[in-house]
Amino acid sequence: MSERPDFDPSTLVIHSNRSYEMQSNSILFPIHQTATYIHESVGVTKGYGYSRGANPTVNALEQAIAAIENTATALCFRSGMSAIHTLCMAILKAGDHVILSDVIYGGTMRLFHQVLGNFGIEYSYVDTSSAGPAEAAIKPNTRLIFLESPANPTLKISDIRGVSEVAHKHENILVAVDNTFLTPLLQDCLALGADVSMLSTTKYIDGHNATIGGSLATNDEKLVERLRLVRKTIGSIQTPFDSWLALQGIKTLPARLDVHCSHAKQIAAWLEAHPRVAKVNYPGLDSFPQKALAASQQKDFGGMLSFELDASTEDSLRFMNALKLCTCAESLGSVETLATNPATASHCDLTREAREALGISDRLIRLSVGLEAPKDLIADFEQAFAVVFGSKA
Template sequence: MKNTAGFATRAIHHAYDPMSHEGALTPPLHLSSTFVFETADAGAEMFAGAREGHFYSRISNPTTDLLEQRIATLEGAEAGLALASGMGAISAALWTILSPGDELITDKTLYGCTFAFMRHGLAKWGVTITHVDMTDVQAVSAAVSDKTKVVYFETPANPNMRLVDIAGVSEIAHTVGAQVIVDNTYATPYLTQPITLGADLVLHSATKYLGGHGDVVAGLLVGRAEQIAEIRLVGMKDMTGSVMAPFNAMLILRGLKTLALRMERHCSTAHQVATWLEAQPVVSKVYYPGLESFAQQDIATRQMVKPGAMIAFEMTGGYAMGKALMDHLSLIMRAVSLGDAESLIQHPASMTHSTYTPQERAAHGISEGLVRLSIGLEDADDIIADLGQALVAIADKQAAPA
């Protein structure tokens, strides 16, 4: 299938010919851990990289290989790499690229485990971690130097929906020879392709929208073929061992087939819910790129096809009210992760970003009353009704005499 085919067509057909697999419509699952060489010379050539082929599933496998080709074409990249988790993708990439004495510049808002890895892993290894408000391109320009090896950010950022101008930051980073790594988990390649905007590497927690059904943990990475090959053999094979299982690759391949349809529904419902939330008296602020009140709507319009399905909002009662909302919902599930068919809600200060101290959360733009909502595939009216009854219950408790 040519790359000129549409997104959904490539997600379903790219790099697979049923007639090469006895007519099987669905790509076969290759559970073999090792592969037989035709001759000793053929094996030697594969180990030397002089011949294509699979010889051990810690390095490559036909099922994961198909997934890698699919995600690469959807992101507009040369090559892809399948890993055991999103954190596996992050750590394998950064361990490969960075050395002691290098500097990594990152946004002030990060997923909690990414923040912890940079602090507990990279910083202890001698890498300087510098946090910058990347919503301000000039702040990035002032921060980069000849020591800057990587510029890393999420857009939209987890959990508060801050956006980063991918093209603007990439241009600045490249002036000092730094590589730009973008976590595209929230947007997915259906909404944003950072490679086309100047990024060097793009990663995903494929656990989320790409899998889409809450039944797999996995990570994906795309970029230039030469660099992806290096990360495969160094960061993945030798340093982390963060290898995706073929069965998990099969589940993500299945998820990709419906990604376009699911994102359309996710986004449509999210816009309705965000608009409704904005009118609620116990909600002081809603962060959603599709709202006119969203401060960075201009960036969202430039680099996102649609505003996505993640919503963040502030409760007027701070930490206590943010937690209380969790316990008054019945349809929306209290759970971390996102991008599933089920709507999921969580309170970052007590859950995903509890690795930050309260002072760090304040410094990194994560308030105590912030709530993160992943809009699922349920009917919009049912999601709104569940939120409505929960907010009424909280308001009634707050108004009740002590």
């Protein structure tokens, strides 16, 4: 394990593992927008041969992410889904079995259902809010337990420590966690026992809706080399320009997360108190059934929440369409507050019955709370309520 410097997170993201360009002393690491590299002589390079395998700008982002993951290195990919796909291709073969959190991002479900399943990969959806169901679901051919906590879009919490403990009773089972909603600064899933931390760097790492990217971090050096080989072979490495932009975003990550968390708590409390809101899913609320578990493995409760109105699906969608300051968009983790309806977006591939069994009703609205002033967001909600319900709101 790499020893993280004894820096506050705000210092860590700016200075730890930071790479400099020595030729001009540029304070920003440059964009190495190149496909190939000159060999000093036959077979002799400066560590880079072809950008499908490695690139200095991508490596600079990898070292920045490794600093917050507290690992020797990290690997960056063209998207979060590309990172998950590469992980699966690196460790799985036909006939292997994967345990997935029952509530998980729709894209991850699609990867297994429509892609990996065609190659003989078996998978089961399991309630991972405690270790027992996961342990009962383990088969002789289980090779991976993939958790997402908090889960998209219900914020359901997986017991990362408990599931990791039962998984590691078996020699060949790895535990990976999609930690996109919190990042390592709010939830250190590797310290909780997981083997692999996965991030969609598109979200909070970038923070500005400017890039698509993903990362994997682990303390298993052999797994790192296997992932590096598969990434090079299938060409899933992050691009230099997107890496450079994400490098700028990560420097403000701690400051942004503080504001995201503070604003989300205020918005969640306001929504819960509103007579037209039937339910709010936010781990920081006392009404959230897993608040104790969340508090035991998270440093804060994050900037994501979801809620249902006491209204029809039609009126719920009208409410979303009436929002003016909040943006209707399918991403999260940016400076802008984003609202989406998972039933028509991230989880649209599921049947209504399957969605409702997971707590994803057609009325559910997922909110990524941004950096706007809470009073301005609340004013936007109030005017949207007035548009849909009039004076009765």
